[in-house]
Amino acid sequence: MPCPPPTPQTQVSAGCNWSAINPFLVKLGLQTILWVFTAIMCFSIVLNLGIIMACFSRRFDKPMLLYIALCSVSDLSWGITGISYYLSSALLQQREITFISCLFEMFCLYFTLLQQFLTIFIMYIDRHWAIFWPYTYVALIANKGGALKLAAVVWIIGLVLSLVYPIVTAHMVFCNDVVVLSDVTCVFGPVEKASCRQSNLFVILTAIIMYSVFGLTGLTATYSTWCIIRKCRNSSTEANIKAFHTCLTQLFVTMANFTSVVIMSVLKRFLKHPRASFFLDVIGLVSPATIDPLIFGLRTQEIRLVFIHVYHNLKIKLTAPQKLFIGRV
Template sequence: MSDSNTTYFTNPSTFILLGIPGLETAHVWISIPFCAMYAIAILGNVTILFIVKTEPSLHEPMYYFLCMLAVTDLVLSTCTLPKMLSIFWFNAREIDFGACVTQLYFVHCFTATESGIFVAMALDRFVAICHPLRHSTILTNRVVAKISLAVVLRGCILTLPYPFLARHWPYCRTNIIPHTHCEHLLVVKLSCADIRVSSYYGLFVLISGMGLDMFLIALSYIQILRAIFRLPTKETRLKTFGTCSSHLCVILAFYIPPLLVSLMSRFLPMLPLHFQSLIANVYLLVPPMLNPIIYGMRTKQIRVRLLRLVPLS
């Protein structure tokens, strides 16, 4: 017996993105801060790339990794924001099945890549503080290129099964996604098959990707703090720790929101759907906006170069 409220089909040609469920009437107002954050992210990250490219003194491992972070942030925000704004402004909720699968791959791939970049940056800080005299010989351009390639390949390969799994399942319930963009579990949950493979693989990616990265970053900073505390004066300790402050700030901005989303979904399942959706969007929007601001304000070399670009009357 069929349910009149359910559309039965297989492999839909399009999905419907609801935006932020329950806040449809406020979409235009919500789009204002989102659009502002996107504009700041584009301007900030392009500025970082321009400054590092044009300033030979910044051609060092730390700034190469920072450029990778800027490119990743640009791709991560651009693969979600334009469609999100079209939903908010024009009610353009339809997204082609292939485009949806492509979007979910890019979101997960570049999220994993960004997490790997933070590990590479932690390694750079570890070598710079714990082995300062060997920094240039350990992190040569060749080594930096290999690390960068490994980070990108890991992100691409680790999340490659996502689109294949999403295409594999038969869809016969609904094609409505209660979110602003396509996300792996939200898409496969619309399937009428047993999706435990997708669920387990998503957990594996979370643990082997972001979980392992957090462990390696923590391990690096334990060694960094031990080296800092062995320094002779308080001023030296503070100055040395200050070189890590930018990295720590962007790490907190990147890892805390998804941790909150995970905890809320597990222990507070009755939270309104629109609240969970807003937090998930903040996770994708805030780090790309904050990263260039934090590095621009906290890194003297970038700040000085930026002031040279801004004419003072």
């Protein structure tokens, strides 16, 4: 039996292995806001690429530089993924996607989101380990490529956890030929509500994954920060002062990422107006990718020195032709 054609209301058939999104159609005023945030996102791309290149220029000589680079990659991926879907809806005014595309979109969104917090988690593990067990840290992490192995394990865990969302969604049953979602992107909540056999098991499973990652990162950040502050507050040694400085840098990044999640999930439950939800979404997408590289660039000495060195080299190259011209005159 052939699939019925899509209706003019941004709907597609689910019964024929299609899915649909009925996005909040971006009006002229909101298009302006979206383009502003897109410009901010483009600026954040430059910032994050600068952070990644600065870490790479030092050959990741410290494990923390590897984690900072991975954090920039995950922040950048999260922002680009989300903004691209909003832009496609704004440019097309309405968006129709296949069921497979919806599953892939869902995977990308959750994978980049989970990697943000899992990368922050291993940053805290690395710093806590280096301060309180320095000998085993040097033996297992700094000297034997342990940082890369730890990062690979954590990213694989994030990959597996992210696959749960599209797999669970693929087993849902949709009664109508047309499935309409109340969001611009294919996130799990609206898709699950659109199914005709809503399963509490699916909701509980996905909630456990998400809140476990958030809770693990939050508890690790709180406990590690408390331990490091308690250790360093009465000490004046340079190593402890630097550890305390790094601890605060990680804390600022953690607060920025958790704030974006609160904006996108918690506040949207109270502000159910489509325009407010749209505005909160784009803020949540752009904030980590813009704020985190600024924090790393300003507060991490190894990265800051690379930028200063590049600036001085550019300044010398720009002023050299002028001096040569003056000499000839």
